[in-house]
Structure formats: structure tokens, C-alpha cells
Amino acid sequence: MATDFLAAAEALRDELIERRRDFHRHPELAFQEHRTAGIVAEELNSLGLEVQTGIGKTGVIGILEGAEEGPTLLYRADMDALPIAEENDTEYASQVAGQMHACGHDGHTTIALGIAKLLSNQRESLKGRVKFVFQPAEESGGGARSMIADGALESPAPDRTLGIHLWNDLEVGTVSAVSGPTMSGVGLFEVTVSGKGGHGAMPHQTADPIVCAAQIVVALQSIVSRNVDPADLVVVSIGQIHGGSAHNIIPQSVTFSGTFRLFREETRDLIKTRIHDIATGIASGMGCRAEVDLGLGMGAIVNDAEVTAHARSIFSRLGDTVNVVEQPWMASEDVGLFMQRVPSAYLLVGSANHARNLDYPHHHPRFDFDEDVLPLSVGMMSAVIADYLGAG
Ligand SMILES: [Zn+2]
């Protein structure tokens, strides 16, 4: 039965590719997804779903009611693009200067609409309903939170949440379905080192915050190598550093900021404490002062064992089409906010094609993916959802 969904999705191939390319030509940044949301709402309406717009600013919800009573499955897709100037010269390259779908969210939106179409044809055999959530502002954060604040997890509340992220670390045809932590949690930090400015030729009269900040940046590299259990996956990276105004002036202060990623929430306190202690300790030893701001973070995406096993069992029925692996991704996602109250799974769907050079990493100006993943994802996720809602 499951293979029928693959065939039905394959019949939509041209339509899916056309729609994805249209989204790709017209990327929209966080909370500005007006055109995308309009197309989504129009398509959901035409499929006969109950549609709500303006949820969490630019989010859209579509509810597909099955013929009989049953559970509610929430399927989440994100719609936002990135402030990156596209360097691809495909005929469907971005037409908006400085903005680009460089993470595959154009694909996610297209795939969710494809699933809505396939399952709306199956409405008579569905027991329960699918709540399609099209989320704004995943990249900058805040989209899931604002949709939930507008009631996206209520009436009806989900019994299960599913979603996918296209992933260029894997070839198309391979899916990472990890039981347990599958995408990392994240934390942010900003450090301001204050010293005493002065003339570059007379450093002995200053407390140099540049030399101090440099020492701190190097020392922070020891958190992963010397404080965290080697079997635990953690990253600490500094993303920006600002200070100074001229070659011969030692400035009053230097600010730098960074991010850390982790899979085990138990490790978060250790990382935060080490960042604080290293920064303040080195600063005081060098006659400076460090202020450490450890901003709000987000937890890892943790897949439920049973929901993941169910998806894997459906994929195994698709024969050789889907090769399932268990490979976590050291990136973070706010889909976890839709997953936290109910058993859920977020799957990483291979979208690369090395032979065609479609394997640039996410957020790269030449990012693109193999569009074979569009019908494949529509087919396999429709099969999983239909089986859960008793129509397998
Ligand atoms: Zn991204």
C-alpha cells in the first residue's frame, strides 16, 4: 500500500518542482513571508482544508479532517529564507537581491503542500486529522514561539508531531531517522571585555582589552577538549569580535559573541559555567573586567523511539527507495517547541547529489538540492501519516 503513495507523489513531480522553483525565485525573510503564506493558504483552501492565516504574524495552519474520528497529527514546515546573496545561476535563482532559500525551506513548504494534496484525496479513509503548520521565521528564531503564542498547539491539540528537514550531508534516497537526540540544542553568549585604553606606543599605561579578549577566545576552545566528556558532542564557536577604531589606539573595550551546541541538556550548565569562569578569570588576571551575557538557549530535538520506529517501518515497506541511517545533525531548530508535549519525530532527509554538484552545505550562497527529494518526501511522509491515521 505504501508504495502507492510513492507512485501518487511521482505523478505530482512536475507540479512540485514548479512550485518549489517559484518559492525559490521569491525568497522572503523572517516574518515577511506574505507572498509564500498567500500561496500556501490559497492551495490549502482549494484542497478543501480549514485554513487559518496570520498565526504568529505570517504563519498558516490548514486542518485536513478525516472521515472518521481519531488522533490529530501535526505536520510542520517552515517557510522563511536567509539574508544571503545567491551565487547559483540556475533559471530559478533568487530574484531578490541579498535574499535566498539557502536552507531548503522552499522544499519543506512545497513538500507539505504535496502531502496535503495526496492525503486530501484519501480523506474518506483517514481516522483523525492532519494539522499542517506552515511556520515563519525559523532561521532567526521566534517563528514557532509566536505561532504557539497564537494558539497553534490548541484546538485541536496534536497527539503527535512530525516534520522533516532536507539535508545536504546525505545523498537523496537516504534518510536519517534517529531515535533520541537528532538535532542539537543551542546556547548564545556575548562577552564584553573592559580595560583601560591608551596610546598603542605606551601599552604599559593601559589594560589592553584586545590582548585579553584574544586570550579568552583561545582559552574557550579548551571547554570542548578539556571539560566536556569526550563521548559527549559539543561545539563552542566564536562568530564575531569587535573592538578598536585605529591602528595606534588601544581601545577601552572589546566585545565578542558566539554560540554553543549540545545534545545532552545536562551539559548546558557546565558549558555556561566554564564560559563565565574562563572569561572573568582571564580578564581579572590581566587587569581587565569581563561581563558575560548568557542569552536564552533552546533544547535539542529529541525523537520519540516509538514514533521513529513507526516511520522506519513504513520506509522499510518502500523497498530499496529509502536507505535509513541514524546520523544526528549539529544544528538547531525551533521545531522542538511543537514536539515537546507529545511523542514526535523530526527526520533528516538526504537531498544532495554529489555527481551533479548539488552538495553545498546549508546557508552557503551556492546551496541547492536534488529535486528528486520532492516527490520522494511527499510519498514517504504521506505513507507514514496515512498509516498512523488508519489508512495505511
Ligand atoms: Zn537554516
Ligand SMILES: [Zn+2]
Ligand atoms: Zn532550516
